[in-house]
Amino acid sequence: MSHLDRFKNISVIGAAGKMGSGILLLNVLHAAKLMHHGPYIGQTFVINAIDQNFERLQGVMTYLKGQLLKWAEKNIVELRKLFANRAHLIDNKDIIEAFVFEALSIVKPSINMEAAYHSSLVFEAIIEDETIKASVLKQINDNNPYEPYFLTNTSAIPIEVLNQKAQLGGRIIGCHFYNPPAVQKLIEVVELKGGHPELSKIVDGFARHMDKLIVPSFDVAGFVGNGFFMREILFAEKMYNDLRKGLGAQQALLITNKVSHELMMRPMGIFQLVDYVGIDVCVLIMNVMNTYLDEEIVSPLLTSLLEKGVRGGQHHDGSQKAGLFSYEKGRAVELYDLDADKYVPIEAPALEAEKYLSVQTKVYSWNQLSRSKYREQHLKETFENLAQEDSRGTQLLKTYMTAMKALGLQLKEDGVTASTDYVNAVMMNGFYHLYGPVNDYNF
């Protein structure tokens, strides 16, 4: 069976989830384009969208339809070429409708795992729990006569652990998509030591077709992305605790968030990022890393928030749930006062935090820089100016930047990655940072 033949029958497990629905969409787009090429014209394609209930699956089908329509409209120039041989499809509208209809037709929603027993490729995107993941993978593998390849979207669990527990005989690879998978360019790929060599070729081909960027990681719990992110959370928590010695909880939280957001010119601060990913998800990932690493990866701050029912994450419509902050139209409007255990308006403590930091240097916003063609030059000049300023803000910035660089270097030293370039690539493409943590800025 050729690499591409394997895409003729795929299953996506957890297809109605945040990550699963995006991975499903990518596969539908991939297959829908493949159907128009050479030997695959006229052949049958099947993508099983498997999840726990029909309500969620119905929502996914609506999501798919909307996304396929958007994709087709945006890529009408390419699509007309794909449909050049279909004489009766003349107008753009005819072609777009045919594309969406045909793409949706290959998706088979199901609540039965048995649907995956005929698939030669299985994308897994279920809860980050090694026991549940291994059990699902094993069930499919034991009942599927086609020796399927498994692509797991785990962001932390060592692939070898899943391989062993599910008895997959090396037919598994880590394929960590970033949220949202349809938009984010990055896929962190974790090859199993001694795994099936064909798997990485399949992932390479898939990534190339879907215009994704692959960054390799070694099979160490947390990999590069969460290896960095979880440790950064712990560092930020330490900064928060240090600040708490002289300041209230509101200020300490906002100051840490502001340093990691505005002064570092990132799209959001570290605690907003925790909310975006979900406090529960972060704690889950830390638990996994804690299990497999000889290092204590535990966040008392996030654990206590979780115990109080503060979870973050997103609603089904993509809007942000309350976590360390509460949000309106994507903007933080309140923050969680960890002393008083309640949300308070953000304006007054934000002003206090600003006053505390007292940074005089003009700092660009992430929005400004992300669109600027002079980004590199602006970053260099801004960091040079910040380095010359001696304020509480620049001192904290220096501490933060230094720690981030050390984290990047540590990942290489610990054998998580072959190069700090990969660390930078993950942070820049998966987290939308404008520069990597291992950099030459004067901090």
Add this chain to the structure above:
Amino acid sequence: MQKRVFLVAGYNTVSLGSGRSEFNPKKENPGLAHYIQEAGRKVLERINGAEQVDESVIGNFIASRFNNQAHLAAFIPSIDEKLKYKPAVRVEGACASGGLAVMTGVKSILAGTAEVVLVLGVEVQNTVKAMYGADFLAQADYYPKRKDGHAYFFPGKFSDRAGAYAAAYGEAYMRKGLAQWYVNCVENARLCETAQEYENRNENLMEMGLLPPDGSRFVDHLNYTDCSKVSDGASALVLVSEEGLKRTGLPLNEAIELVGFAQVEDNIMEEPADPLELSTTKAAVNRALSMAGIGNEQLATVETHDCFTIAGVLATEAIGFAAKGQGAAYVAEGNTARNGTISFNTTGGLIAWGHPTGATGVHQVVTIWQQLTGQAGQAQISVPANKPYGLTVNMGGNDKTVVSMVFKQCK
């Protein structure tokens, strides 16, 4: 001409679409009736009411697709009840529908069936996304060719012309001309409050115009800056005979006189014999100038159909200002700018004022009336005494239907 024909009133609505701050594609925008009524009522105010009007003509390309609405002549009485039970007709010739509407009004006066004719042009195109609008607009060409055409059909057609021009005379040479055309248009539109690019504050227009085209995203030889706008809007004017002029009570110096015109067709089923030439435009302009008895050196201004910047460059050659292949240089050297040898498209043309397709031919004539009567506001150009003429060129399809008219100041 057996009778004299004058233009005594003109009005352009805003050209609504991307670029205008009041435009929001996600919200409901004004429809056909709004534009027809606004433009119609404004010109009727100028001639002391609808009772003066004998007949009406409305130009529209394809409301039946963009708006699911046909039978536009029956909207005319909605402008004013005094237009009820009077003759009205809708005419269509793709993007030359507006020009055809003016021509139809002229012929009514020449035929003696009317002394005062209300002429409108209208199009509302922002009802669908661009890729679906491209399907509708493609009907301005021979439909059996649609399958092999580009997703953005007409940009594809004029990209082919630009590709041929680049192959014959050089890509960089052509690009400078196209970029300068774009710059001139936006700079002119900034002087006209109804223009779609009126609020354009980009300081790097030339840089944008010089960007190399990306065929993988759009067409091979044109950028978005080389394309006319997707627009909603209407224009209206009033044509009168000498008798009609008396009836309106307006002074002669507020009117302009039509002294030459031509309306010509080429075979829609055939590709242009020479992509480097707008041969139908050339035939129409020659005939209109000849009828007026003037040469192009007597023109103070030209409103030409720059649906794409390459069409603007090719028009300078078709009208005879530049020799074949010299149009890009003629434009790049500043000859067509508002203070150049001959002012082209003084309120932004189709590239920057906008292109509500069925209204464009009427808008061009209204702009010439404004310029020759000193009513163009900030966009006013100087009209030398020895150059009292203005020319319009309104094109439908790929140089298939062309209306060209020559107007003269009345003093």
